[in-house]
Each structure stands twice: as structure tokens, then as C-alpha cells.
Amino acid sequence: MFTQLNPPLPVIVLEKGPGLAFAVIDYGVEHNLIWVTALDATGEIWCAPNPKVRLQANWSMGRTKDERVSIIPEGVCAQ
Numbered sequence: 386m387f388t389q390l391n392p393p394l395p396v397i398v399l400e401k402g403p404g405l406a407f408a409v410i411d412y413g414v415e416h417n418l419i420w421v422t423a424l425d426a427t428g429e430i431w432c433a434p435n436p437k438v439r440l441q442a443n444w445s446m447g448r449t450k451d452e453r454v455s456i457i458p459e460g461v462c463a464q
Contacts, residue, residue: 399439401431
């Protein structure tokens with residue numbers, strides 16, 4: 386099942402960075418949800434499995450930044 390998200394959700398794809406998830410693909414009970422996400426930095430579209438996706442922090446909803454999550458895209462050197 387393919388579901389368009391309206392509005393899109395601000396997410397972080399681990400090892401890729403922040404972006405907007407605009408759809409979810411559900412292949413059924415034996416599979417992870419797949420989040421179709423446009424990355425903020427590059428505009429690339431990635432289909433990320435559920436364990437690699439986190440919601441971005443949202444102060445008004447009381448969701449703080451998870452310090453354990455690194456959003457440095459792969460191939461980029463942290464300074």
C-alpha cells in the first residue's frame with residue numbers, strides 16, 4: 386500500500402540527514418514500513434526503512450532532540 390502524507394512529516398534519515406517524508410509504503414506484516422523522503426541538503430529522494438527514520442525535534446509537541454542520533458550524512462567529515 387502506498388500512502389501519501391498530507392502534510393509531509395519532518396524526519397531524520399539516519400546517516401543521510403533531515404528531510405520531509407511525503408509518503409509511506411507498506412508491504413505488509415513481514416516488512417518494515419518504507420518512508421519516502423526528500424532530503425533537505427541535496428533534494429535527493431530516499432526510500433528509508435522504518436528503523437532508519439526518526440521524527441525531528443518539535444518544541445511545541447515536547448519532542449526534544451535525541452542526542453544519540455547523528456544526522457551527519459555519510460561521506461561528510463564531522464569537525
